[in-house]
Amino acid sequence: MIHAQNLVKTFGDITAVGGIDFDVRPGEIFAFLGPNGAGKTTTIQMLTTLLRPTSGSITLDGLDPAIRPLDARRRFGIVFQDPSLDHELTAYENMDLHGVLYHVPRRVRVERIQSLLTRFELWDRRDSRVKTFSGGMKRRLEIARAFLHTPKILFLDEPTLGLDPQSRNQLWTHVRHLNETERVTVFLTTHYMDEAERVAHRIAVIDHGRIVAQGSPQELKQQTGTESLEQAFLALTGTSIRDESANSADQMRQVARMWRR
Amino acid sequence: MEVIYALWLREVKRYLRSRPQILASLGQPLMYLLVLGFGLGPVFEKAGQGNYLQFVAPGVVGMSILFSSIFSGVGLLWDRQFGFLKETLVAPVPRIHIMIGRTLGGATTALIQGMLVLTVCLIAGFRPDDFGGTLLGLLFMALIAIVFAALGTIIGSGLKDMQGFQLVMNFLVMPIFFLSGALYPLSNLPGALTVATRLDPLSYGVDGLRGAFIGQSHFGMAVDIAVLGVLAACFMALGARAFSRIQA
Numbered sequence: 001m002i003h004a005q006n007l008v009k010t011f012g013d014i015t016a017v018g019g020i021d022f023d024v025r026p027g028e029i030f031a032f033l034g035p036n037g038a039g040k041t042t043t044i045q046m047l048t049t050l051l052r053p054t055s056g057s058i059t060l061d062g063l064d065p066a067i068r069p070l071d072a073r074r075r076f077g078i079v080f081q082d083p084s085l086d087h088e089l090t091a092y093e094n095m096d097l098h099g100v101l102y103h104v105p106r107r108v109r110v111e112r113i114q115s116l117l118t119r120f121e122l123w124d125r126r127d128s129r130v131k132t133f134s135g136g137m138k139r140r141l142e143i144a145r146a147f148l149h150t151p152k153i154l155f156l157d158e159p160t161l162g163l164d165p166q167s168r169n170q171l172w173t174h175v176r177h178l179n180e181t182e183r184v185t186v187f188l189t190t191h192y193m194d195e196a197e198r199v200a201h202r203i204a205v206i207d208h209g210r211i212v213a214q215g216s217p218q219e220l221k222q223q224t225g226t227e228s229l230e231q232a233f234l235a236l237t238g239t240s241i242r243d244e245s246a247n248s249a250d251q252m253r254q255v256a257r258m259w260r261r
Numbered sequence: 262m263e264v265i266y267a268l269w270l271r272e273v274k275r276y277l278r279s280r281p282q283i284l285a286s287l288g289q290p291l292m293y294l295l296v297l298g299f300g301l302g303p304v305f306e307k308a309g310q311g312n313y314l315q316f317v318a319p320g321v322v323g324m325s326i327l328f329s330s331i332f333s334g335v336g337l338l339w340d341r342q343f344g345f346l347k348e349t350l351v352a353p354v355p356r357i358h359i360m361i362g363r364t365l366g367g368a369t370t371a372l373i374q375g376m377l378v379l380t381v382c383l384i385a386g387f388r389p390d391d392f393g394g395t396l397l398g399l400l401f402m403a404l405i406a407i408v409f410a411a412l413g414t415i416i417g418s419g420l421k422d423m424q425g426f427q428l429v430m431n432f433l434v435m436p437i438f439f440l441s442g443a444l445y446p447l448s449n450l451p452g453a454l455t456v457a458t459r460l461d462p463l464s465y466g467v468d469g470l471r472g473a474f475i476g477q478s479h480f481g482m483a484v485d486i487a488v489l490g491v492l493a494a495c496f497m498a499l500g501a502r503a504f505s506r507i508q509a
Contacts, residue, residue: 048351049351050347070354073352082347084347085345085348087344088278088279093271097271098348098352100264101267101349101354102353
């Protein structure tokens with residue numbers, strides 16, 4: 001379903017992703033794990049046509065997104081690391097605008113918005129502005145939105161960042177349910193190893209822009225001779241702490257946090 | 262078409278829902294209008310130029326449209342880093358549709374803002390010549406809004422952070438305002454200033470507004486319409502180009 005071959009992305013002399021290969025099978029939940037700055041988000045941005053790869057090739061459902069970006073985009077839904085909702089619009093308006101952007105016919109749109117908002121327990125709050133929502137509600141709304149155009153692939157970039165255990169648990173239950181009922185292929189990144197272990201069929205560990213291990217959670221543990229995925233992860237990527245320098249986006253985020261209080 | 266309309270509607274909804282901001286952005290034009298309008302009035306009258314409030318009101322309307330349309334473009338910066346922009350960038354829609362919807366939405370909100378300021382001017386004692394002129398004035402207001410909303414999109418597509426925004430304000434937007442003849446007549450200026458005012462797009466907007474509202478045009482309204490029309494087309498094209506190059 002997703003196929004990446006020798007994928008490279010460099011920014012000036014910094015190599016963010018240094019030649020990675022992987023294959024995600026249809027209907028699979030595939031987790032991409034790695035420390036900060038390992039290249040997870042850059043990879044997702046290349047897969048979702050937001051960044052052009054420096055070299056290498058990508059196929060999404062048999063399509064090359066570099067050549068046919070619009071067709072490729074119709075096939076996936078994405079939940080970004082940062083919220084991408086319009087806070088001034090209501091939950092329903094956010095959904096509806098997404099439906100228009102993805103050319104979902106009006107009648108289908110109305111039905112699917114109702115069923116998705118109901119499933120994600122947001123239907124009662126459909127006419128509230130998103131800025132009044134809690135972090136968990138916003139995440140649920142984003143995932144509901146990503147499903148609106150019945151994508152074949154769902155990208156989740158650290159979807160549970162900053163959520164409480166209840167919301168995290170509920171979110172993964174929904175994702176698994178949709179994976180089973182709609183046969184959606186899921187490509188996710190997370191920092192929480194227990195989540196990856198529980199949800200993912202297969203895992204790739206990326207570090208310094210390269211894939212250092214790939215396989216089912218079971219295989220990774222066997223490979224490293226460890227008992228939990230967390231230990232396996234540390235064995236693979238070492239225990240040193242990665243410092244990312246704050247870029248302008250992080251600074252903006254801080255300003256935004258101040259303003260949103 | 263549906264996509265352009267949806268994104269246009271989004272901008273307008275966001276504007277109408279931010280009432281405190283609408284009120285706040287009326288403050289600055291009000292200051293110019295009342296403080297300068299009445300403060301410089303006696304001097305202006307002694308210099309034989311007539312009523313300063315009549316003269317400055319079109320300039321203040323032009324200024325408010327300039328500011329709000331540039332801001333709407335710079336809103337891209339906000340949307341870009343952590344907001345809604347990515348959602349539109351991964352949508353299976355040509356970027357140019359997104360850009361047109363956003364820019365026209367920004368121009369529409371700037372036009373509404375301009376009409377609010379015009380209303381305030383009318384309350385303060387500004388009197389346009391006649392009703393036909395007022396309609397023509399609305400056309401100029403729309404042109405100014407489109408020109409600068411497109412310029413805002415060009416700027417917003419290139420900006421990375423808020424510091425850049427400060428630069429743009431101080432070295433682009435404020436000079437555009439001060440060189441436009443919004444506050445003073447364009448005739449009999451020193452040579453360098455004459456050249457600078459002629460290069461300023463807003464000069465033609467304010468001049469057109471003055472021509473339409475009070476029948477005083479320096480360049481002639483046909484020239485004003487032509488210049489603004491050509492600039493609107495150029496800036497829209499450049500804005501579309503800049504917008505299509507945005508990478509996450």
